[in-house]
Amino acid sequence: MQIAVCVKQIPDPGDPPRFDAQTYRLDRSGAIILDDSDAYSVEMALRLAEVAGGEVTAVSVAPDGELSGLRTALAMGVQRAVLVSDPALAGLDALGTAKVLAAVARRVGAELVLAATESTDGYTGTVPVQLAELLAWPALSFARHVELEDGLLRVQRQTEAGYDELRCPPPAVVTVTAGVVEVRYPTMKGILSARSKPVDQLSLADLDLEAAEVGVLGAGQEVVGIEDAPVRAAGTMVTDDGTGHVAVLEALRSWKVI
Numbered sequence: 001m002q003i004a005v006c007v008k009q010i011p012d013p014g015d016p017p018r019f020d021a022q023t024y025r026l027d028r029s030g031a032i033i034l035d036d037s038d039a040y041s042v043e044m045a046l047r048l049a050e051v052a053g054g055e056v057t058a059v060s061v062a063p064d065g066e067l068s069g070l071r072t073a074l075a076m077g078v079q080r081a082v083l084v085s086d087p088a089l090a091g092l093d094a095l096g097t098a099k100v101l102a103a104v105a106r107r108v109g110a111e112l113v114l115a116a117t118e119s120t121d122g123y124t125g126t127v128p129v130q131l132a133e134l135l136a137w138p139a140l141s142f143a144r145h146v147e148l149e150d151g152l153l154r155v156q157r158q159t160e161a162g163y164d165e166l167r168c169p170p171p172a173v174v175t176v177t178a179g180v181v182e183v184r185y186p187t188m189k190g191i192l193s194a195r196s197k198p199v200d201q202l203s204l205a206d207l208d209l210e211a212a213e214v215g216v217l218g219a220g221q222e223v224v225g226i227e228d229a230p231v232r233a234a235g236t237m238v239t240d241d242g243t244g245h246v247a248v249l250e251a252l253r254s255w256k257v258i
């Protein structure tokens with residue numbers, strides 16, 4: 001089975017984010033890494049391929065020929081990578097990203113696409129489901145476990161109460177919930193072999209896509225401002241002198257939780 005795994009390469013969350021004062025775009029000139037959310041889908045894709053057979057391709061849309069996050073995926077064991085990088089993509093929005101990823105999925109002959117449920121930088125959580133719609137494939141979201149049995153995909157979809165079991169024949173797009181599997185660390189051998197694995201670097205023209213369709217000209221979303229997240233208000237401390245539960249119940253009633 002040909003599995004494509006979407007990999008967003010993001011500025012290191014350990015560094016303070018910087019924004020362009022005019023466009024409010026995230027400054028991606030510093031260290032770029034594999035989004036931690038996507039490490040879980042890479043892990044799941046590798047486990048699926050190990051059991052069901054097949055090849056895993058990591059796919060990323062990123063500016064300036066950025067490869068460092070893809071190299072991490074290759075070092076983890078992914079066989080090949082595709083990077084779409086094109087100056088005309090500056091300002092692309094979530095739907096534009098999904099259109100580019102759909103074109104790559106078709107080009108690599110993917111039968112299954114894995115992605116994270118949402119990224120950790122400028123997340124909208126909409127790219128994978130838009131990708132599924134563009135490919136006209138089912139979207140199986142919030143997966144905590146994925147397996148392929150007798151040619152059928154079986155996904156445990158995380159819910160508030162537990163999980164639902166979903167089944168469908170591939171092709172499909174599956175979004176993986178962060179934290180659901182233990183992610184392998186790249187070994188030294190993996191890091192060294194990543195350097196010689198194939199990386200296909202594509203432009204929009206290679207994918208027969210027009211800048212007017214996916215770049216800033218085609219963007220339906222616009223970032224109109226950015227502000228700091230509000231500081232969390234201090235909580236209320238209740239010292240339990242044997243009647244602490246009364247204060248807790250009162251608080252829950254005042255919030256209309258009970």
Ligand SMILES: Cc1cc2nc3c(=O)[nH]c(=O)nc-3n(C[C@H](O)[C@H](O)[C@H](O)COP(=O)(O)OP(=O)(O)OC[C@H]3O[C@@H](n4cnc5c(N)ncnc54)[C@H](O)[C@@H]3O)c2cc1C
Pocket residue numbers: 006007008009025028035037038059060061062063089090091092093094095097101114115116117118119120121122123124125126127128219221222223
């Ligand atoms: C108006 C606007 C302008 C933007 N301009 C730029 C820009 O100039 N430069 C820029 O770099 N970004 C830009 N972005 C962000 C970029 O387009 C994002 O990749 C896109 O919005 C989707 O990211 P998300 O975090 O919302 O995806 P989510 O839906 O939260 O991501 C879920 C998952 O989808 C997959 N995915 C998402 N994005 C990618 C990707 N790029 N490559 C591979 N897999 C992916 C990953 O598996 C990810 O974990 C812009 C966004 C907007 C709204």
